[in-house]
Amino acid sequence: MADALIVAALVLTAFMATAVVLTRDPARQAIVLSGYGLALAILFLLLQAPDVAMSQTAVGTVVVPLIVILAIHAIRRHHTREPDRRGRE
């Protein structure tokens, strides 16, 4: 039973990792990355590493995708201002 769960979690993790790589738009990728982080956390939990699972949930599911989204937002804001600045020069 425990082995079946671990195999299922491994398959889910591999599936989510592939989904992250195959998502092309960075903003969507951040959301899929968050799901991948959760799958990884479930795997750690099933391997009896609750401490690592907690770190993974907090960092991989919340903080990293949030920073990626904020960075993308900042880049978009600077890019939309770029053309009129160049036009004036």
Next chain:
Amino acid sequence: MSRRVRLLVFLLSGAGVAVLFTLAAVRLPDFGGTWHPYGERTLPNAIRRHTPNVISSINFDQRAFDTLGEELILMAAALAAVVILRTVRAEQEDAAGAHAYGPAEVSDALRITGYLLLPVIMVTGVYVVAHGYISPGGGFQGGVVLGSAIHLIYLAGDYPALARIRPIPMFESGEAVAAGVFVLLALAFAGQVKAMNAAVGLEVGCALVLVLAKFFEQALLVRKDA
């Protein structure tokens, strides 16, 4: 680099990693086995030192020096974010309330969820830090929970309120003091698991708030001078 050369470089380095990984993995103990060389060494030490949680014993006592390195890496990362993402001369920073990121911009469902979750997650974070040395969790995990929880206020649509409750200078000093206390504990008072756990919680929480604050400023407030 052409597509073909790139593929060749990838195949070569991929083969190298595969060989090294296989060599590294063949002599590992069996998956799920009862014998583990590292466990044999750490468990007796943890019991001898009367630490109720073996993970805490490893993190803050037996391998406290490793944890010290990790804390300093985190502090360096927070410092780098603060230095690199500062407002430079060609840029201006708007006041936190200058843009209409008010409660009206967010749907009621999201706002209520944010406000309801905030106290629950803050209490969970404090619990995870405080009980870290006897149960799963600890300073790092709880610190991350606390540091990211306050950003639920932004999710609830009130960025000015978020900016008010996390004054940057206070968190900068908190970060520095906690890192200093941890270095002192690790070098001079080895084995103080509870105190080190608390110092790590404070340091990680402050570092996360600082890093996220700098990213929020870049994403919402900083603009090029007209």
